[in-house]
Amino acid sequence: MMSLSCLRRARKAAAFGVTLALTLAPAQPAFAYLKFGVRAGGRQVTLRWTQTPVRYVVSDASVASGVTVSDFQSAVGRAFATWQAVPTASISYQFGGLTGALPGQEDGSSTLGFRNRPEMDRVLASTSFVVDMATGALLESDIFFNSAFAWSVTPAGETGRFDLESIALHEIGHLSGLGHSALGETELREGGGRRVIASGTVMFPIAFTAGSIAGRTLQPDDIAGISDVYPESDFNATAGSLSGHVTSDAQPVFGAHVIAFNPNTLSMVAAFTLNTQGEFSIGGLSPGPYVVRVEPLDDADVESFFSAPETVDFDFKVAFVDRVIVVPRGGGSGSVDVKVVRK
Amino acid sequence: MGRHRSNAEPAEHATPWSFLRTLRALRALFVVWLVVGPVRAGATVLLPADLGELSADARAIVRGRVVAVEARWIDDRRGIDTIVTLDVESYLKGALGSTLQFRVPGGELGRFRSIVVGAPEFAVDDRVLVFLGARGPSVPYVLGLSQGVFRIARAADNSGWVVTPPAVFPSAAAARIVRGDPSRRPMALADFEQRVRTLAGGGR
Numbered sequence: 001m002m003s004l005s006c007l008r009r010a011r012k013a014a015a016f017g018v019t020l021a022l023t024l025a026p027a028q029p030a031f032a033y034l035k036f037g038v039r040a041g042g043r044q045v046t047l048r049w050t051q052t053p054v055r056y057v058v059s060d061a062s063v064a065s066g067v068t069v070s071d072f073q074s075a076v077g078r079a080f081a082t083w084q085a086v087p088t089a090s091i092s093y094q095f096g097g098l099t100g101a102l103p104g105q106e107d108g109s110s111t112l113g114f115r116n117r118p119e120m121d122r123v124l125a126s127t128s129f130v131v132d133m134a135t136g137a138l139l140e141s142d143i144f145f146n147s148a149f150a151w152s153v154t155p156a157g158e159t160g161r162f163d164l165e166s167i168a169l170h171e172i173g174h175l176s177g178l179g180h181s182a183l184g185e186t187e188l189r190e191g192g193g194r195r196v197i198a199s200g201t202v203m204f205p206i207a208f209t210a211g212s213i214a215g216r217t218l219q220p221d222d223i224a225g226i227s228d229v230y231p232e233s234d235f236n237a238t239a240g241s242l243s244g245h246v247t248s249d250a251q252p253v254f255g256a257h258v259i260a261f262n263p264n265t266l267s268m269v270a271a272f273t274l275n276t277q278g279e280f281s282i283g284g285l286s287p288g289p290y291v292v293r294v295e296p297l298d299d300a301d302v303e304s305f306f307s308a309p310e311t312v313d314f315d316f317k318v319a320f321v322d323r324v325i326v327v328p329r330g331g332g333s334g335s336v337d338v339k340v341v342r343k
Numbered sequence: 344m345g346r347h348r349s350n351a352e353p354a355e356h357a358t359p360w361s362f363l364r365t366l367r368a369l370r371a372l373f374v375v376w377l378v379v380g381p382v383r384a385g386a387t388v389l390l391p392a393d394l395g396e397l398s399a400d401a402r403a404i405v406r407g408r409v410v411a412v413e414a415r416w417i418d419d420r421r422g423i424d425t426i427v428t429l430d431v432e433s434y435l436k437g438a439l440g441s442t443l444q445f446r447v448p449g450g451e452l453g454r455f456r457s458i459v460v461g462a463p464e465f466a467v468d469d470r471v472l473v474f475l476g477a478r479g480p481s482v483p484y485v486l487g488l489s490q491g492v493f494r495i496a497r498a499a500d501n502s503g504w505v506v507t508p509p510a511v512f513p514s515a516a517a518a519r520i521v522r523g524d525p526s527r528r529p530m531a532l533a534d535f536e537q538r539v540r541t542l543a544g545g546g547r
Contacts, residue, residue, distance in 0.1 A: 104422045119478060122487040126460060126461070128458060186519075187520060188393060188520065190515070193513070194520075298524075300520075301391075301508075303461065307464055309494060310494050310496055314528070317525065318523035
């Protein structure tokens with residue numbers, strides 16, 4: 001039951017026109033093709049900012065060892081600028097000053113800053129949202145960086161310290177409405193432990209080893225995602241899409257990871273089958289030929305992608321579409337049916 | 344464009360050999376690009392863990408059924424987390440009582456819902472196996488956000504209980520984790536627990 005103070009807080013929230021209710025449809029995938037799906041007003045909508053520039057503030061209430069507030073502001077500013085520089089996307093951002101508030105405190109401002117959260121074990125940073133339940137409009141999104149870890153803001157990175165700009169780039173992708181991408185793979189280390197060995201996206205949810213600065217560069221999957229959510233005026237007329245569905249023994253497969261690989265550009269963009277029909281759709285593709293691969297998300301971390309992991313089907317082998325699919329300029333591929341076989 | 348057919352096995356009878364050779368080359372390029380290509384972007388939210396690390400780091404490893412999920416205000420009522428109450432079936436490591444509570448970030452309070460990307464969600468009657476950390480007298484927390492949660496479900500053939508998602512066990516030698524590997528399947532609960540107990544040093 002809500003306390004009186006909670007109710008007062010609810011009224012306060014309503015007073016500034018904000019419905020402080022976060023919603024991602026339960027039993028639905030939290031992340032619909034690189035984008036957050038929001039159940040709002042009785043319908044599924046894409047979580048996105050409706051007004052730009054997106055205004056953000058930086059917290060000076062907490063710092064991490066070796067990183068001043070000015071360092072922090074500069075690093076996240078560079079990460080915002082990287083997203084803003086995507087030529088096919090229209091999103092922009094604006095620094096709104098410093099605040100004494102902490103990220104994660106729902107106050108109507110999108111706040112970035114450090115917090116000391118040692119209990120957030122193995123979590124370098126995290127993004128949270130405030131959404132208008134009636135419209136699905138994104139009203140606030142905060143990013144906290146865990147000061148329990150060692151951070152770097154130097155141009156070349158520092159051994160043993162995580163690159164703030166790289167992590168910020170990932171989190172700002174979330175702030176902008178992008179979910180995680182599964183374009184990456186890991187390996188077991190000799191003698192124990194696990195590490196990322198490759199990734200085709202900034203939005204891969206698992207960190208590279210401390211010291212790497214490779215995550216400062218957006219990849220085609222990230223660019224397709226942000227452009228699909230915030231298309232420049234001619235983007236939909238120039239980009240194409242690839243869609244279809246995945247089945248096994250004539251039954252739809254839920255949660256299959258579908259990758260479109262362009263052999264001309266060596267780019268990869270991916271999505272998941274996200275409904276009970278096993279349908280997928282990959283938008284924001286450069287026109288051209290694509291090799292299509294379907295794989296199960298059976299390498300752990302499924303809850304980084306789906307809020308209802310028990311619904312995800314892991315029991316099938318990798319499959320390729322047995323022809324090259326041509327994605328046309330400004331149009332769709334036609335339905336691509338992929339049949340997979342059980343392990 | 345019409346509909347396209349695919350299969351896990353090459354469909355040689357349906358496609359010219361020359362095209363198949365080309366397609367196979369493209370597939371190979373696809374895989375090579377992902378593994379050794381120049382693009383190594385990343386560095387994101389989580390530090391990855393294998394089950395050996397989780398087992399060693401855990402203050403308690405417990406199997407049980409969720410009997411309550413209750414969100415609460417934190418941070419001077421400016422944030423939300425959730426207390427999950429577990430009716431304990433068995434401890435694989437440590438012992439924190441027959442009923443156990445742990446917390447996860449985010450949650451729903453009345454008209455408010457706070458979502459933390461990647462945080463696990465629980466519902467009453469969920470049957471789970473969780474790896475928990477604890478600092479001092481505070482409420483325990485799940486290790487590695489969602490990495491420390493394994494869901495227990497009926498096997499597809501109803502032959503018993505299995506653990507999902509497929510777990511990542513430590514390896515004596517470096518080894519890629521390959522999606523679609525036939526050996527990567529939900530594991531029988533008893534087998535999973537036996538391996539975890541071994542990794543945890545025989546804790547009960």
